[in-house]
Amino acid sequence: RKEVEQDPGPFNVPEGATVAFNCTYSNSASQSFFWYRQDCRKEPKLLMSVYSSGNEDGRFTAQLNRASQYISLLIRDSKLSDSATYLCVVLGAGKSTFGDGTTLTVKP
Amino acid sequence: EAGVAQSPRYKIIEKRQSVAFWCNPISGHATLYWYQQILGQGPKLLIQFQNNGVVDDSQLPKDRFSAERLKGVDSTLKIQPAKLEDSAVYLCASSSGVVQPQHFGDGTRLSIL
Numbered sequence: 001r002k003e004v005e006q007d008p009g010p011f012n013v014p015e016g017a018t019v020a021f022n023c024t025y026s027n028s029a030s031q032s033f034f035w036y037r038q039d040c041r042k043e044p045k046l047l048m049s050v051y052s053s054g055n056e057d058g059r060f061t062a063q064l065n066r067a068s069q070y071i072s073l074l075i076r077d078s079k080l081s082d083s084a085t086y087l088c089v090v091l092g093a094g095k096s097t098f099g100d101g102t103t104l105t106v107k108p
Numbered sequence: 109e110a111g112v113a114q115s116p117r118y119k120i121i122e123k124r125q126s127v128a129f130w131c132n133p134i135s136g137h138a139t140l141y142w143y144q145q146i147l148g149q150g151p152k153l154l155i156q157f158q159n160n161g162v163v164d165d166s167q168l169p170k171d172r173f174s175a176e177r178l179k180g181v182d183s184t185l186k187i188q189p190a191k192l193e194d195s196a197v198y199l200c201a202s203s204s205g206v207v208q209p210q211h212f213g214d215g216t217r218l219s220i221l
Contacts, residue, residue: 004150032207043199043212044151087150091207094163096141098150 003027004090006099014107017078021102023088024070030092033064033071038085038101047073047086078106109134114200114213122221126188129216133181133202139163141210142175142185143199151199157183158206187218195220 005024013019025033033050048055050062050071061074071088085101113132121127133140138159143151154173156163160180168175172191177183187194197217201210 006150032209034209043215046209046211049209089210094156094206096153096156096164096210098143098152100148100150 001026002099004088004097004099006086006088006102008100008102010103010105012105012107013078015078015080017106018074018076019078019104020072020074021086021088021104022070022072023090023099024068025090025097026069027090027092027095027097028066028069030069030090032091033062034089034091035060035062035071035073036087036089036098038087044087044098075104078104080106080108082106112200112202112211112213114216116216117214118217118219120219120221121190123192124189126186127190127218128184128186129198129200131183131185131200131202131213133183133200134211137202137204137211138180139203139206139208139210140177140183141199141201141203142183143201144194145197145199145215147196154185156206163206190218190220192220194218 035047036044038044054063059076087101088099140157142154145151155165157177175185197215199215201212203210
């Protein structure tokens with residue numbers, strides 16, 4: 001079993017839709033969690049941190065469930081420009097582990 | 109604020125040759141990471157430095173890969189000799205601490221012929 005797992009998708013949604021991704025992790029000692037966005041042939045870019053209390057940044061909401069060991073990303077009112085691969089990363093105990101990403105395509 | 113600088117952007121070599129990549133992190137960032145990203149997969153950590161000490165190199169193929177960060181600032185990653193399966197994008201990232209968000213350079217796209 002991988003240390004960090006994501007549903008690879010692809011998720012194909014129409015503009016304006018709400019879409020959610022999950023990321024599960026196996027190391028209960030993990031300390032920090034982030035979501036990154038990666039466009040084709042580009043480097044990953046930080047989208048948002050994930051806090052225990054949940055956090056929101058515009059149309060994006062991230063949540064952490066330590067008991068079930070997963071983090072989630074919710075995108076509301078999807079835009080064409082949201083099409084990308086979304087990567088979660090889990091940090092802790094001197095390790096940094098990325099998931100393999102979930103691909104989102106938003107269609108007109 | 110200048111971002112993470114990497115060079116070269118592209119490299120094409122034949123198998124069994126050697127190659128080296130260079131990374132200069134964001135000023136003041138103590139933590140530096142090297143990742144290998146194969147198409148369709150997430151970045152895989154090769155080595156993590158805290159200043160000039162190694163925090164994690166458990167996934168670095170040490171028979172052919174080496175990395176150093178001698179003065180705790182910039183870093184080099186070397187592959188010698190290269191194999192076909194080393195074709196990938198090599199990403200460098202830096203952060204202000206081991207549990208802080210990472211910022212990536214543009215990466216080096218390596219092709220092995």
